[in-house]
Amino acid sequence: NAGVTQTPKFQVLKTGQSMTLQCAQDMNHEYMSWYRQDPGMGLRLIHYSVGAGITDQGEVPNGYNVSRSTTEDFPLRLLSAAPSQTSVYFCASSYLQGYEQYFGPGTRLTVT
């Protein structure tokens, strides 16, 4: 099993550009989530999904969109990138919400 995969690993965007961060898991997990990690801030939940077709907002959802058309994939879209979105983004999945989460390797995003 590949576990949780994320692409790309690194990305540089200009302010105003849009892009999609990809996340996929092959463990048949129902729950998937996106976090951002900033220095001194820990991990903050952006959006999450409890199953295909169901998504909800986390702590810091503004500027991001998600969709969950399949169990395996959970892409994160940045609508109009801003410097404040410079961060490391992690996707995670788990069998059930609130239990052991498996994390991807992260995407380091810089917005100039």
Add this chain to the structure above:
Amino acid sequence: SQQGEEDPQALSIQEGENATMNCSYKTSINNLQWYRQNSGRGLVHLILIRSNEREKHSGRLRVTLDTSKKSSSLLITASRAADTASYFCATSGAGSYQLTFGKGTKLSVIP
């Protein structure tokens, strides 16, 4: 939102010593989890302790939970240089089940 707060923020010890990290939280939980993050990597789940458990062991790891004090501790015994990493506690809220992470403790184990 409730959040685990780790203490200390940074810890430096010699190889072979024990490392203790603490986590405090604010509201009722379903469970509390500890994760490790090596520099530049994703988080790795270490251990989960449910709200009705007081202590749990996994290899060299020992976790305690005191729900009356809303606190938990992670003990790593006989530390190794490979234990150098950041350690995060995460609480799963009673009812909401969302995981909320603390800011982490950075552990350095000196060979």
